[in-house]
Amino acid sequence: MLELKDLYFTVTDHESVKQRNIIDGVNFTFKKGLFYAITGPNGSGKTTLAKLIMGINEVSQGQIIFEGNDISKLTITERAKRGIAYSFQQPARFKGITFRDLLTIATGEEDEKKLLNIVSRVGICPLSFLDKEVDAKLSGGEIKKIELATTIAANPRLAIYDEPDTGIDLWTINPMVKLLKKELIEHLTTTIVVSHNRAFLEAADVIIIIDKGRFVYEGDLPKALHLLTDLSACTYRRPPEGEENAQCFR
């Protein structure tokens, strides 16, 4: 349903004026209704890839084919309208916009009952969250839950979650995994989760390991284990900001 063809994202370093491929020639096809987990060291290009698919980053070279159409040149809005949704690793914080407002934007729904239904379907946010402002006062975990909920509410055909477990308490991780699985089964949502968390890796049909902008492994978890325990593929020299919960699968 989603095909990445010889995909590159290239940036120019301002000081050295050298070109660097953050995404370095990726070829891969995601199949409809499967659960994918993308993992790999920090800075390997996971977020960059997700943003290329959503249209937030502009493709430097190659193509993104979604349900048979080349979407490489489409705007974010057009891709959203075609059914792609992305949960940001670092969600935006607003002023004067509530969780309810975001749900209304995502669904076009203003009816109180229907909005409450969505919140209870998502489950991980209490109903009382509805009128919370999505602002700087929210904790890291709260905003990640809201971010995930807005993605689910949009009823996407392809949902990409960028480190959804960051800041989330241990008790919520498993319900979150179950929720994404349930959405996948009920709506055949092709699901891509960027994560280092074993709960997501175990839930996935396909594990992708990315390193220096390249897919270095695509397959099941058992065969991925030796790579994940290999220090070269999974090193956290320093835990990056906001990723206190990132833990290596080893």
Place this chain on the structure above:
Amino acid sequence: MLNASDKTLLKTVADLEGLPKGAYNIRKNGKLLSRQVTANINIESNADGSGIVVTIKPGTKNESVHIPVILSEAGLFDVVYNSFIIGEDADVTIIAGCGIHCGSKEQEGHAGIHEFRVGKKAKVTYVEKHYATGRGTGRRILNPTTKVFLEQGAKAEMELTQISGVDEANRLNEAELGPESLLLITERVLTDGEQKAVSTNNIVLQGEDCRANMISRSVMKGNSRQIFYATLTARNKCFGHIECDAIIMDNGSNETMPSLKAEHPDAELTHEASIGKIANDQLMKLMSLGLTYDQSVNRIIQGFLK
């Protein structure tokens, strides 16, 4: 008595569909158009006829006063001095607003000087909206002033909004806080084109344990320009905070000058100020939920000024 244009203005500045419930005083082109008092709320013209005195009996609860002003006469500059005396323990809402309909080349304007004396433990919510419209090319000028005096334990929530169409505004807010009183001011100003707005705020925290919070949200579109001054002066053990955020669109410009003066060792004063464009991550998020770029901009501004 109210023509179609008056009705539109009333709807915009006071959210009114016709005449309001409760006490009201409607002023049109410098003259009284209509007035109603209630058992607890009295409205009288002041001694020199330059405005009104609204007196609210102690203990009055859940009542409201509407005092809209309509200007639609070319070349008029209307100045009013209104005072509000809010009795002890009362809890009332006052809705003021000025709508200008300018159909000519001549400038039109309004300066409303509103003074509030809020009695012990009384609470007032004051909502003020300014709006100008019309095809005329005359400049529309609004110079609103509010002066607030809070007695012990009194509370005032002021919502001051300048919606659109005002070419020139000189806004002045002054307040003096008694012991244990609380003042919350939220000012929202949107300017566009060649408009200019200056807002000056002087808040004196006089009594022990009083608190003040001033929030300012500014949006500058076109080539418009806004200047914001806010000074908190603490003369006792108290708490004060200023939060001013400005979003610049197009070629707008902004100057923001929050200032804190502590004249007492137990004063706690803080401020946050920011000026910038609409944050990119906010735009990306709303677009990823299906809004277009322009819709996202509008939605973010709408929330910011909410």
